[in-house]
Amino acid sequence: MTMGISRRTFLVGAGAGAVAVLLASCTGEQPTPPGPTTTAPDPSPSTPPPTASAIVPAAFARSAWAEDPFARGAVSFTPPTASPADREALAQPVDGRLFFAGEATDTEAPGTMRGAYDSGRRVADEVIDVAADGERVAVVGAGIAGAIAARRLVEAGYDVVVIEARDRVGGRVHSSDETWAPEGAEPGEGVVPQLGAWLLTEDDVRSDVGQRLTVLGLRTASLDDELAVSPDGEVEVPSSDAVTVALEQAGTAASDESLADALEAAGADLDDPALASLLADLAATSGADAAELSSWYPPVLPAPALDAVVEDMAPLAEMPLTDLQVMRQTAVVGVVHDDTGVSLRLGTGEALSVDRVVLTVPLGVLKDEGIEFEPPLPFAHRGAIAALGMGDVETVWLRFDDDFWQTDAAVWHVVGGDATIRTWINLRPATGENVLVGRVGGEAARELAALSDDEVVARAVASLSAFAPAAG
Numbered sequence: 001m002t003m004g005i006s007r008r009t010f011l012v013g014a015g016a017g018a019v020a021v022l023l024a025s026c027t028g029e030q031p032t033p034p035g036p037t038t039t040a041p042d043p044s045p046s047t048p049p050p051t052a053s054a055i056v057p058a059a060f061a062r063s064a065w066a067e068d069p070f071a072r073g074a075v076s077f078t079p080p081t082a083s084p085a086d087r088e089a090l091a092q093p094v095d096g097r098l099f100f101a102g103e104a105t106d107t108e109a110p111g112t113m114r115g116a117y118d119s120g121r122r123v124a125d126e127v128i129d130v131a132a133d134g135e136r137v138a139v140v141g142a143g144i145a146g147a148i149a150a151r152r153l154v155e156a157g158y159d160v161v162v163i164e165a166r167d168r169v170g171g172r173v174h175s176s177d178e179t180w181a182p183e184g185a186e187p188g189e190g191v192v193p194q195l196g197a198w199l200l201t202e203d204d205v206r207s208d209v210g211q212r213l214t215v216l217g218l219r220t221a222s223l224d225d226e227l228a229v230s231p232d233g234e235v236e237v238p239s240s241d242a243v244t245v246a247l248e249q250a251g252t253a254a255s256d257e258s259l260a261d262a263l264e265a266a267g268a269d270l271d272d273p274a275l276a277s278l279l280a281d282l283a284a285t286s287g288a289d290a291a292e293l294s295s296w297y298p299p300v301l302p303a304p305a306l307d308a309v310v311e312d313m314a315p316l317a318e319m320p321l322t323d324l325q326v327m328r329q330t331a332v333v334g335v336v337h338d339d340t341g342v343s344l345r346l347g348t349g350e351a352l353s354v355d356r357v358v359l360t361v362p363l364g365v366l367k368d369e370g371i372e373f374e375p376p377l378p379f380a381h382r383g384a385i386a387a388l389g390m391g392d393v394e395t396v397w398l399r400f401d402d403d404f405w406q407t408d409a410a411v412w413h414v415v416g417g418d419a420t421i422r423t424w425i426n427l428r429p430a431t432g433e434n435v436l437v438g439r440v441g442g443e444a445a446r447e448l449a450a451l452s453d454d455e456v457v458a459r460a461v462a463s464l465s466a467f468a469p470a471a472g
């Protein structure tokens with residue numbers, strides 16, 4: 001069944017500054033992009049590979065987290081130089097005045113919405129333990145961690161102000177302003193492109209953040225059927241057995257080594273196309289390639305079943321922040337503290353005095369010294385910030401007037417060939433919409449982030465060529 005839209009549109013989204021612009025490709029209108037990373041893509045990429053000539057997207061959205069000044073990457077990861085102890089060190093309060101939260105401080109589920117949510121709850125309890133009644137507390141960052149911490153602190157009776165650099169809340173949870181739906185669709189139908197987090201494992205679904213999504217009534221799609229295709233046709237879905245064996249062996253080694261080294265030591269061939277495809281999938285979740293990842297503290301391996309949120313996720317951060325004082329478009333650039341309190345220097349040139357501050361800014365911001373601390377953070381914090389890694393993940397959303405593919409599998413793997421995007425999610429079976437989502441991580445994500453919109457579309461189309469009938 002075809003679910004076209006009346007005129008072909010391109011949605012160009014970028015992580016930075018929540019920018020998104022609709023380009024009416026049928027009229028040739030090209031409104032000025034509201035953000036620095038948006039440009040008008042060519043609706044028909046000029047140099048598609050021959051097998052991909054049938055693949056012409058009608059709408060497009062992309063993330064750009066690598067370029068985003070208020071994220072400076074996508075998710076934290078653990079390299080061989082680090083361990084969960086670094087996350088614990090980063091989470092330690094400083095002099096009872098500075099408190100830290102955010103996904104990078106969580107040891108159970110770092111790099112996820114779950115980790116961010118749980119860290120927000122933890123940090124609020126830490127503040128409540130030491131703060132006197134009615135104290136003024138600033139929460140820096142209005143992502144999930146900041147929103148949850150702020151709500152808990154307000155409910156405990158504190159005078160809370162939330163300071164957020166962007167003009168929106170949610171941070172790395174960022175739904176597009178647009179809904180991709182057929183003409184005449186009822187409210188609540190269609191698919192909202194997600195430029196940040198949107199997938200949940202079974203553990204995530206059962207966790208508090210999963211429960212919160214259920215309470216909010218956000219529609220989800222189950223993704224549990226996989227397909228793998230090489231340039232020569234369908235192949236077996238890449239197995240994670242080689243990685244599991246390598247990790248088991250590495251666990252008994254004298255020192256931590258990278259996952260790539262652990263795989264080689266276990267006799268795996270890193271050039272094997274199936275293993276490369278699996279590692280690309282792992283990078284699209286962890287943000288890092290096998291050469292960057294710890295083998296002692298590896299990320300969760302690609303899950304066999306995922307739930308995907310397919311509508312606007314903004315309420316996840318907006319609801320807890322209801323009726324709270326949120327200063328938007330206000331970056332904190334300096335944090336000065338002493339025994340009596342904390343002074344925050346703002347990008348606007350102003351200063352704000354509070355009793356205590358909760359910092360939830362991403363690890364990437366701390367690594368790039370986006371905030372100056374006076375006195376400097378303790379060695380343990382600086383050591384942890386230097387040791388942990390900030391990985392890269394980017395997503396590319398494509399909508400088609402007609403489906404060119406012939407499978408109802410929800411998760412696709414590209415094995416072999418030179419595709420930039422090796423992991424795809426097919427939302428058609430679960431939603432009825434002809435929407436494919438490409439996910440990349442690590443070096444491939446950095447490469448993609450540096451490309452223009454036209455080039456990204458061309459790479460995406462080329463990566464999908466194995467699924468086009470002409471390739472069959």
Ligand SMILES: Cc1cc2nc3c(=O)[nH]c(=O)nc-3n(C[C@H](O)[C@H](O)[C@H](O)COP(=O)(O)OP(=O)(O)OC[C@H]3O[C@@H](n4cnc5c(N)ncnc54)[C@H](O)[C@@H]3O)c2cc1C
Nearest residue numbers: 102103112113116141143144145165171172197198199332
């Ligand atoms: C592309 C992508 C895909 C992802 N996919 C998934 C997924 O499918 N499932 C999953 O569970 N997780 C996923 N994640 C990870 C998930 O999005 C994060 O772990 C989580 O949202 C982090 O929340 P947080 O509150 O810790 O940080 P953030 O959401 O980054 O919040 C921090 C806030 O601080 C603000 N800030 C930064 N600097 C300053 C400053 N100087 N002053 C004031 N404010 C500042 C930022 O603007 C931001 O709003 C994905 C992430 C990305 C980027």
